[in-house]
Amino acid sequence: MFTRSESFQSFLRLYPVVSVIVGIHLLFWLLFQIPLPSIRISLSLLEGYNAGIAYGEYWRLLSPVFLHISFGHVFFNTISLILFAPALEKFLGKTKFILLYVGAGIIANIATFIFEPLQYVHIGASGAIFGLFGTYLFMVYFRKGTIDKANSQIIISILVIGLIMTFINSNINVIAHIFGFIGGFILAPLFIKKRNHFVHETHYTPTRRPKFQLRKGKWTYKEGFWLIFFIIILIGILSRLF
Template sequence: MDQAPGSPQGPQDAPSLPTCYRHPDRETGIRCTRCERPICPECMVSASVGFQCPDCVRNGSGTGHAPNASTPRTLAGGTITSDPRLLTKILIGVNLAVFLLQLTLGDRFTDRFQLLGSAYVPGFVSMQGVAEGQWYRLLTSMFLHGSYYHIIFNMLSLWWIGGPLEAALGRARYLALYLVSGLAGSALTYLIAAQNQPSLGASGAIFGLFGATAILMRRLNYDMRPILALLVINLIFTFGMSNIAWQAHIGGLVGGVVIGYAMVHAPRERRSLVQYGVCGVVMVAVVVMTLIRTGQLI
């Protein structure tokens, strides 16, 4: 609520917002996505993700600052590139290429690489599954899909959510988020689902991107309602439809929230250590879940 000029401020009033670094008389809740200094609406310059201050824009375009100025970075500390969606395009291409292989080579190819705990699969002479030493299934299942509808929906989600997130994080951090979130979804599915229940799809990784996007939007003080509404709709489908591995969705979402928080809130002086350290912690959780389930099945 706005406060009338001259009205007293009690000890319970909320603390005031920071002021724009160029206009100290103007309070603002927006910060530059590169240098993180507070900026008012007059100083905000629209960028691929969020806003930048005039100084960072000039530095980034190379129009008149010292030659030793620091390299422009994304909000999470990644390198700004000429094509901020390149990795998203590559991931979509890989998923489509693998789906084409599924259509060409048939069920035997899918059966070899989809996520499976431990079961007898027709056409194979031995038991198949992660518990049989086929740990690669935790990763390869992330690039398989069960139908045209499945891959179209996932790839559209990857394009809409992944592109802006890649621009905000940078390629290396974005790839780490995608892969580790997907593995978290695979590991939770392996841990909880029936040992003979097959699972496949990029949904675990994409739910990780959903979680990280929500954290990023909160960090930038964006309106959270659109992403929360989209997430709720996806969760309704997750639990309301049959033949959906909800474990992969929840595992990916939790992994994405944890990693996303580290990506956008890590202190600048130890940014990479914290970001990749948290990715490592989530990977340890993936290994622990995998070992526990394997011990139960062998």
């Protein structure tokens, strides 16, 4: 599900939307490398500049999703897109996938506008990509017939690592990561109905796992995960406000 074995040509044919988004990432990154003031000024009109949004430049709620300056930034976001987006494009179809991806990115940027100061400037696809993680987590818990158990565990592991790295790394738009994830999670039920087949199956031998228990009452792993997850989100939001 998250490993790529396609050739370049077959990837373009099977996942046209993801391919176009990757192409846009690379195109804008290359434009940022051209040392011409006119190009830099033009690109600055697409950045997520909160003051610009406040003055009615609402396209800035979407355009930052496709912009990257540094090689590391475009590389990791593009690799994440190539790994995690194809399965959703294939499952949802082109139109629904675009609406989900763009919707999560816009939600992330609206939250950034609300929580960050007017002088704040940001770019990057991380909010939309975290929206994909939010969608996958919704599928794991509320559309159990769409992802097999092995891939469910991979998704949860990746999400936990992503959240940890969000708060460890500097120069990260924490708000966009958190609310992009939330956006993908709340948009998912609009596009994903109950189905009785897997997006992808991996050979997996189920094992019985003991439930995590406290002396008073019983907690499952699922409940413990949600408790820790919301505590992390709360800490992240509060750290941006105070």
